[in-house]
Amino acid sequence: xxxxxxxxxxxxxxxxxxxxxxxxxxxxxxxxxxxxxxxxxxxxxxxxxxxxxxxxxxxxxxxxxxxxxxxxxxxxxxxxxxx
Amino acid sequence: xxxxxxxxxxxxxxxxxxxxxxxxxxxxxxxxxxxxxxxxxxxxxxxxxxxxxxxxxxxxxxxxxxxxxxxxxxxxxxxxxxxxxxxxxxxxxxxxxxxxxxxxxxxxxxxxxxxxxxxxxxxxxxxxxxxxxxxxxxxxxxxxxxxxxxxxxxxxxxxxxxxxxxxxxxxxxxxxxxxxxxxxxxxxxxxxxxxxxxxxxxxxxxxxxxxxxxxxxxxxxxxxxxxxxxxxxxxxxxxxxxxxxxxxxxxxxxxxxxxxxxxxxxxxxxxxxxxxxxxxxxxxxxxxxxxxxxxxxxxxxxxxxxxxxxxxxxxxxxxxxxxxxxxxxxxxxxxxxxxxxxxxxxxxxxxxxxxxxxxxxxxxxxxxxxxxxxxxxxxxxxxxxxxxxxxxxxxxxxxxxxxxxxxxxxxxxxxxxxxxxxxxxxxxxxxxxxxxxxxxxxxxxxxxxxxxxxxxxxxxxxxxxxxxxxxxxxxxxxxxxxxxxxxxxxxxxxxxxxxxxxxxxxxxxxxxxxxxxxxxxxxxxxxxxxxxxxxxxxxxxxxxxxxxxxxxxxxxxxxxxxxxxxxxxxxxxxxxxxxxxxxxxxxxxxxxxxxxxxxxxxxxxxxxxxxxxxxxxxxxxxxxxxxxxxxxxxxxxxxxxxxxxxxxxxxxxxxxxxxxxxxxxxxxxxxxxxxxxxxxxxxxxxxxxxxxxxxxxxxxxxxxxxxxxxxxxx
Numbered sequence: 001x002x003x004x005x006x007x008x009x010x011x012x013x014x015x016x017x018x019x020x021x022x023x024x025x026x027x028x029x030x031x032x033x034x035x036x037x038x039x040x041x042x043x044x045x046x047x048x049x050x051x052x053x054x055x056x057x058x059x060x061x062x063x064x065x066x067x068x069x070x071x072x073x074x075x076x077x078x079x080x081x082x083x
Numbered sequence: 084x085x086x087x088x089x090x091x092x093x094x095x096x097x098x099x100x101x102x103x104x105x106x107x108x109x110x111x112x113x114x115x116x117x118x119x120x121x122x123x124x125x126x127x128x129x130x131x132x133x134x135x136x137x138x139x140x141x142x143x144x145x146x147x148x149x150x151x152x153x154x155x156x157x158x159x160x161x162x163x164x165x166x167x168x169x170x171x172x173x174x175x176x177x178x179x180x181x182x183x184x185x186x187x188x189x190x191x192x193x194x195x196x197x198x199x200x201x202x203x204x205x206x207x208x209x210x211x212x213x214x215x216x217x218x219x220x221x222x223x224x225x226x227x228x229x230x231x232x233x234x235x236x237x238x239x240x241x242x243x244x245x246x247x248x249x250x251x252x253x254x255x256x257x258x259x260x261x262x263x264x265x266x267x268x269x270x271x272x273x274x275x276x277x278x279x280x281x282x283x284x285x286x287x288x289x290x291x292x293x294x295x296x297x298x299x300x301x302x303x304x305x306x307x308x309x310x311x312x313x314x315x316x317x318x319x320x321x322x323x324x325x326x327x328x329x330x331x332x333x334x335x336x337x338x339x340x341x342x343x344x345x346x347x348x349x350x351x352x353x354x355x356x357x358x359x360x361x362x363x364x365x366x367x368x369x370x371x372x373x374x375x376x377x378x379x380x381x382x383x384x385x386x387x388x389x390x391x392x393x394x395x396x397x398x399x400x401x402x403x404x405x406x407x408x409x410x411x412x413x414x415x416x417x418x419x420x421x422x423x424x425x426x427x428x429x430x431x432x433x434x435x436x437x438x439x440x441x442x443x444x445x446x447x448x449x450x451x452x453x454x455x456x457x458x459x460x461x462x463x464x465x466x467x468x469x470x471x472x473x474x475x476x477x478x479x480x481x482x483x484x485x486x487x488x489x490x491x492x493x494x495x496x497x498x499x500x501x502x503x504x505x506x507x508x509x510x511x512x513x514x515x516x517x518x519x520x521x522x523x524x525x526x527x528x529x530x531x532x533x534x535x536x537x538x539x540x541x542x543x544x545x546x547x548x549x550x551x552x553x554x555x556x557x558x559x560x561x562x563x564x565x566x567x568x569x570x571x572x573x574x575x576x577x578x579x580x581x582x583x584x585x586x587x588x589x590x591x592x593x594x595x596x597x598x599x600x601x602x603x604x605x606x607x608x609x610x611x612x613x614x615x616x617x618x619x620x621x622x623x624x625x626x627x628x629x630x631x632x633x634x635x636x637x638x639x640x641x642x643x644x645x646x647x648x649x650x651x652x653x654x655x656x657x658x659x660x661x662x663x664x665x666x667x668x669x670x671x672x673x674x675x676x677x678x679x680x681x682x683x684x685x686x687x688x689x690x691x692x693x694x695x696x697x698x699x700x701x702x703x704x705x706x707x708x709x710x711x712x713x714x715x716x717x718x719x720x721x722x723x724x725x726x727x728x729x730x731x732x733x734x735x736x737x738x739x740x741x742x743x744x745x746x747x748x749x750x751x752x753x754x755x756x757x758x759x760x761x762x763x764x765x766x767x768x769x770x771x772x773x774x775x776x777x778x779x780x781x782x783x784x785x786x787x788x789x790x791x792x793x794x795x796x797x
């Protein structure tokens with residue numbers, strides 16, 4: 001399973017996104033606000049989720065901000081750290 | 084009043100001016116056809132010299148005085164249906180060529196009384212006339228507050244119906260003074276008109292102004308009119324001026340000020356009137372205060388009601404006592420402590436002298452303070468009124484809530500500035516002293532009452548009206564002191580305030596866990612000053628707070644021109660600053676948030692029990708704690724003495740990891756904080772400065788819709 005697929009899956013499971021299937025989440029869909037509709041608390045949760053499932057720690061706002069946009073940006077961020 | 088072409092009768096009162104009157108009448112007739120000569124029992128040729136001229140002539144069988152002649156003319160004008168009479172002296176000193184000037188002015192101001200102003204710069208005017216004019220101008224101003232440049236001029240235009248409505252008693256020259264004063268009282272506008280004047284060389288001049296008798300009459304009249312002018316009952320108004328006379332009382336300062344402000348008075352004028360009232364009120368002018376104040380206020384055209392009202396503050400025994408003590412101190416270098424028949428009775432004259440001495444010092448100081456207070460109140464009332472007017476179609480509920488949070492609603496820039504100035508000049512005590520007075524008036528403001536009420540009602544549900552006011556005063560006073568202290572620390576240095584940290588050991592242990600630390604504060608005490616006690620942690624402190632560009636009150640470090648010692652996280656930033664806050668905690672730093680109210684765009688509140696009701700408190704901090712494992716401490720500050728604060732760790736709250744999504748899971752932890760805050764308020768009831776109606780919504784959902792508030796940092 002690729003990083004994107006795993007991301008979608010843990011997002012739905014850990015954030016309890018009801019009535020959302022993994023393939024309904026577009027790779028370029030905005031995660032926060034319009035789009036997937038996550039909020040700032042979900043962002044906190046997301047930081048924890050990414051650490052738990054991928055072992056990647058987001059410590060720096062400068063890095064986190066561009067990453068926390070879409071599935072694509074987030075996956076790219078994780079892949080870079082895992083490499 | 085509808086545009087009616089004025090119908091003017093030129094009136095020439097005549098008494099023994101047979102030599103000049105024909106020329107005056109002839110000149111007049113060239114310009115105006117309707118002329119009436121009233122011969123007031125002349126003993127010379129009188130009106131007979133007017134033979135052949137087309138004028139109306141009325142004659143008094145014996146001399147009755149100029150006033151009587153004018154009265155006769157007014158009756159005649161009214162009978163013939165004239166709207167105005169224009170009076171010209173028969174001695175030739177007025178130039179009938181000025182009549183068109185009057186007619187033009189009458190058309191513009193049909194209800195005004197117009198008085199020709201002689202140009203006294205001309206050389207041929209006798210000095211005694213000049214002095215007489217000044218003197219009578221002065222009295223007009225004292226009695227009516229209105230001023231005219233030439234109150235003794237006989238070249239005038241009177242609106243007939245209005246003048247006939249006045250009760251005039253004088254019949255001689257003094258009539259011309261009386262009519263001005265009573266007309267002004269009746270609301271008639273008095274207007275100057277520049278006219279030319281000819282004073283014949285003194286040998287050709289015949290005046291019937293009889294020095295002693297007429298002066299005596301004038302003095303009597305002046306006395307009478309002055310007495311009347313300071314009597315409290317209102318003058319009957321003949322002309323609507325839009326002024327409302329309402330009861331003004333020192334016991335209802337706000338209502339009184341509001342009433343006065345509607346009379347087109349500026350806050351500055353009111354403050355000046357109040358200052359004059361208080362200054363004069365402090366002087367030992369026994370039993371004559373009111374009269375003196377009214378006269379002085381009348382002369383300077385200050386609002387008499389405000390002046391007399393403010394002077395009531397100087398009622399015995401307080402201010403006279405204070406003056407005597409100050410005066411005694413100035414003379415003897417110590418205060419008068421012995422109150423006996425000896426010191427108050429036999430030495431009464433000494434006390435009177437000391438009263439005078441003391442009042443010269445106390446008076447101006449008190450007057451300044453009162454002026455400042457009146458100004459403050461007047462400005463804030465005016466702002467309330469104007470902002471209410473400006474709001475218009477904006478939903479007022481939303482606006483009110485937004486305003487409730489900004490410091491702008493607590494005081495304007497210059498008000499803060501005046502306290503800063505006091506601090507610089509006199510230190511803490513000077514600023515506190517000012518505070519005791521100013522806060523008293525603040526506590527009376529309806530807007531302040533509105534803001535204090537929600538908390539005080541929950542904290543002191545049993546309090547009656549009076550206790551409630553006292554509580555409000557104490558709460559505002561504490562807030563004022565805190566604001567002063569905060570500025571003080573900035574202006575005079577942090578060493579001015581001692582901060583005791585309670586629970587330091589526990590804090591150190593929590594920091595040693597290296598999971599970061601979340602400080603949950605509330606709008607109590609003076610958190611900013613108290614934070615200086617956290618310097619020992621040597622860790623960056625990050626504040627979640629929002630700054631508005633227009634904020635007036637400053638943070639203490641700004642007073643000193645220092646760089647901000649904290650990192651600020653903006654709740655309006657990306658994801659409400661959530662990522663930043665996580666990052667801060669992951670680095671093991673300290674994050675400080677306000678736990679007692681919703682902030683910025685934060686929609687994440689839960690309902691908890693607080694002081695017998697339900698309030699919405701934010702739970703983001705608890706979520707962060709759960710996600711990062713950081714411990715939460717409820718760290719609250721309070722003022723413990725004039726120059727000391729305490730910063731106390733009230734409770735450590737541990738939020739377990741993986742509580743999951745949703746808000747209700749955090750309720751127990753937020754409730755812990757609410758209980759802590761409630762306990763704090765039990766101990767420090769007047770240091771709770773969250774002036775927001777926390778209890779207005781009970782459910783988190785509705786709170787989320789209703790929170791357009793902006794954060795204010797205390």
